[in-house]
Amino acid sequence: MRKSSVALTVVALVLFLLASTAAAKTRVTYWLWLDDPTDTTVQELVEEFNRLHPDIEVVTETIPLANYYDQLLMAISGGGGPDAARFKDWWLGAFYDADLLEDLSPYIANWPGADDVVPNLWNTGMIPGVDGIFMLPHQYITFYLYYRADWFAEAGLNPPRTFDEFLEAALKLTDPANNRYGFGLRGGAGGQDQWLAFMVAGGARIVDEAGNIVINSPKAVEVNQWYIDLYRKHQVAPPSAPTDAYAQVVGAFQAGNTAMMAHHVGSSVMMTDVFGDNVGVLPIPAADPENPATMGTMSGNVVFSTADVKDAAFKFISWLSEHEAMDKWSKSRQGQLPVLQSVAEQDYYTQNEFFRVSLEGGNYAIVWPPLPGTGYVASYVWQNTMQRALLGEITSQQMLDEIAKALREGN
Amino acid sequence: MLRRLNEKERFTPFLLLGPALLLMLLIVAYPLFQALRLSLFDASLLRPDRARFVGLTNYLNVLRDPLFLRSLLNSTIWVVGCVTLQFTIGMLGALLLNREFPGRGLVRGLSLIPWATSGVLVSLMWTWMLDGNYGVINDILVRLGLISQYRPWLALPISLGGVIAANVWQGAPFFAVMLLAAMQSVPQELYEAARIDGAGRFQQFRSVTIPLIMPTIVITTMLRIVWTANYMDLVFVMTGGGPGNASIILPVLSYITAYKKLKVGEATAMAVLQAILLIITLFVYLRLVNRKGEGGLSLYEV
Numbered sequence: 001m002r003k004s005s006v007a008l009t010v011v012a013l014v015l016f017l018l019a020s021t022a023a024a025k026t027r028v029t030y031w032l033w034l035d036d037p038t039d040t041t042v043q044e045l046v047e048e049f050n051r052l053h054p055d056i057e058v059v060t061e062t063i064p065l066a067n068y069y070d071q072l073l074m075a076i077s078g079g080g081g082p083d084a085a086r087f088k089d090w091w092l093g094a095f096y097d098a099d100l101l102e103d104l105s106p107y108i109a110n111w112p113g114a115d116d117v118v119p120n121l122w123n124t125g126m127i128p129g130v131d132g133i134f135m136l137p138h139q140y141i142t143f144y145l146y147y148r149a150d151w152f153a154e155a156g157l158n159p160p161r162t163f164d165e166f167l168e169a170a171l172k173l174t175d176p177a178n179n180r181y182g183f184g185l186r187g188g189a190g191g192q193d194q195w196l197a198f199m200v201a202g203g204a205r206i207v208d209e210a211g212n213i214v215i216n217s218p219k220a221v222e223v224n225q226w227y228i229d230l231y232r233k234h235q236v237a238p239p240s241a242p243t244d245a246y247a248q249v250v251g252a253f254q255a256g257n258t259a260m261m262a263h264h265v266g267s268s269v270m271m272t273d274v275f276g277d278n279v280g281v282l283p284i285p286a287a288d289p290e291n292p293a294t295m296g297t298m299s300g301n302v303v304f305s306t307a308d309v310k311d312a313a314f315k316f317i318s319w320l321s322e323h324e325a326m327d328k329w330s331k332s333r334q335g336q337l338p339v340l341q342s343v344a345e346q347d348y349y350t351q352n353e354f355f356r357v358s359l360e361g362g363n364y365a366i367v368w369p370p371l372p373g374t375g376y377v378a379s380y381v382w383q384n385t386m387q388r389a390l391l392g393e394i395t396s397q398q399m400l401d402e403i404a405k406a407l408r409e410g411n
Numbered sequence: 412m413l414r415r416l417n418e419k420e421r422f423t424p425f426l427l428l429g430p431a432l433l434l435m436l437l438i439v440a441y442p443l444f445q446a447l448r449l450s451l452f453d454a455s456l457l458r459p460d461r462a463r464f465v466g467l468t469n470y471l472n473v474l475r476d477p478l479f480l481r482s483l484l485n486s487t488i489w490v491v492g493c494v495t496l497q498f499t500i501g502m503l504g505a506l507l508l509n510r511e512f513p514g515r516g517l518v519r520g521l522s523l524i525p526w527a528t529s530g531v532l533v534s535l536m537w538t539w540m541l542d543g544n545y546g547v548i549n550d551i552l553v554r555l556g557l558i559s560q561y562r563p564w565l566a567l568p569i570s571l572g573g574v575i576a577a578n579v580w581q582g583a584p585f586f587a588v589m590l591l592a593a594m595q596s597v598p599q600e601l602y603e604a605a606r607i608d609g610a611g612r613f614q615q616f617r618s619v620t621i622p623l624i625m626p627t628i629v630i631t632t633m634l635r636i637v638w639t640a641n642y643m644d645l646v647f648v649m650t651g652g653g654p655g656n657a658s659i660i661l662p663v664l665s666y667i668t669a670y671k672k673l674k675v676g677e678a679t680a681m682a683v684l685q686a687i688l689l690i691i692t693l694f695v696y697l698r699l700v701n702r703k704g705e706g707g708l709s710l711y712e713v
Binding site (some may be wrong): 074076095187387391410 | 455456457458459542543544545551562565566567568570589650651652653654655656657663667671672673
């Protein structure tokens with residue numbers, strides 16, 4: 001009898017202690033996607049944060065990127081969803097339009113890490129014509145060009161720096177009888193990023209400095225026509241180009257079906273594993289080498305306006321953007337380009353050709369502007385209209401008119 | 412001896428049915444009602460709380476949209492193509508499996524594998540088999556001399572054909588197994604009697620097998636029509652409706668409208684229209700089958 005009452009007291013005490021510690025902690029839910037789901041770096045970072053901040057408990061949920069946007073939409077529209085989340089610049093426009101994003105600038109003003117962020121990268125979290133910063137920069141990529149150094153050497157070609165040299169090399173290296181093509185054009189899912197890289201390198205812009213949509217300007221129509229002609233007129237891309245997505249483009253490059261492909265540093269380890277020195281890396285060729293440009297995309301972190309624990313949520317996402325955590329994340333298998341100057345200056349980045357070219361691109365990279373329809377264009381309209389243009393169903397002008405309309409109206 | 416039920420007894424069946432009815436109302440009627448309601452609103456998925464009542468505008472917009480009509484046409488090709496080919500191949504398979512041959516049990520089991528394979532897996536398998544750079548189908552066709560150069564089947568305007576091929580592969584075993592089960596329940600005496608009357612093999616098939624397995628044929632094709640019309644996995648993964656709009660079908664279009672365009676009201680209107688069209692199709696189908704008088708099946712029996 002006595003023994004059991006002691007046991008009962010102990011149990012009650014333990015329960016009380018557990019309950020009180022649980023009540024004292026601020027619980028922050030954070031959603032993210034992982035490029036390599038088997039990598040445990042992020043989990044380790046979260047555990048470290050929780051250890052360093054006994055008053056906060058960050059709970060993460062990992063969702064594959066393919067379903068990420070849909071699930072986030074569903075959760076938010078259902079009145080639930082996380083407090084903070086990993087976020088792409090494409091989605092800012094639509095979420096800002098729906099008043100779902102918290103302005104982080106008051107928090108950033110008090111954040112000691114802010115001075116270390118590469119200054120021009122703050123733009124990726126801003127909305128044209130609006131005061132405030134809605135996404136904290138974290139990891140970014142810029143597009144560059146992979147080329148088969150061995151094939152170029154065999155054919156006596158120099159790596160292309162301009163559009164003309166690019167086309168010339170592509171034509172020379174194309175040999176349909178041997179199922180070999182100059183360029184792995186990506187017309188399928190995800191192809192909008194490499195397309196934008198070539199568009200801006202050709203001198204086209206999505207918005208002008210005043211924020212007007214100019215993606216259907218005569219200049220843009222001309223560059224887009226050049227891009228479409230790679231497939232339709234010059235036939236330097238595989239016949240499957242209209243529907244080729246990442247897997248097909250990488251597969252064809254690795255199988256020796258294509259001589260060049262555009263991608264980012266995320267695939268550099270895999271490329272060197274397969275090709276060793278036979279793969280080279282170049283900035284995206286430019287129409288005018290004096291004015292290089294490429295496409296960049298930022299994966300940052302946001303706090304939702306629906307969150308109850310905004311302070312704690314910002315504490316966590318800003319901690320992720322501080323030196324130690326940034327260094328660890330950037331060097332993991334999830335790693336992209338670090339947004340902190342103190343991290344990017346390390347030899348690890350400056351001595352690696354793939355990182356070097358990528359970081360150089362950061363100086364002139366152009367991102368998708370956060371317009372209401374950017375998410376819709378990036379996830380559907382671009383692919384739909386590009387494929388129709390590649391099949392010859394619509395003209396370059398019609399394609400860009402549709403994209404401009406979708407960007408402007410969000411539908 | 413019959414007697415009138417007293418009050419309590421008359422109430423009992425309803426009491427017993429109650430829980431099931433309630434569940435049906437919750438699971439079927441409530442979402443249905445919500446869908447009909449939502450289709451009358453201009454609602455964005457991001458802010459459903461800002462939805463605006465717009466009456467039938469969504470329906471009018473959808474019916475005026477050339478893309479909807481294109482999807483409707485593609486959906487028709489998709490359903491008719493898939494179900495017809497699956498039925499034909501399934502029927503041939505059932506006839507084969509209905510004969511005695513060594514290892515029949517094993518073959519019957521193995522033939523079910525495609526049906527048991529998940530849609531996404533089937534999509535990925537067929538995407539690579541149809542690949543334009545190193546797909547095995549291109550290789551076979553080139554070796555057979557049917558084509559001279561590899562073709563990117565899913566990047567051509569006829570891409571829906573490639574997806575139909577994948578679906579036929581996946582769905583034919585369903586027909587084979589269902590029809591086989593029905594064939595095995597046909598009494599052998601009827602075939603004996605037919606043979607005594609001088610019926611040949613084809614006549615036996617036409618006058619004995621077909622009428623007796625007719626109820627199964629009707630039910631399985633109906634199920635397949637409904638499933639195929641709503642089945643978007645293959646199209647979504649293999650082509651995403653592309654290239655361009657070449658293979659877009661109604662469920663994919665309403666998915667894109669809801670999740671990419673974020674116009675959830677319009678997407679629901681599409682789904683409701685598709686449901687209505689499907690009900691009409693099935694109604695007409697049943698009327699046609701009934702008119703033939705074979706099997707004399709009614710909607711009630713189905």
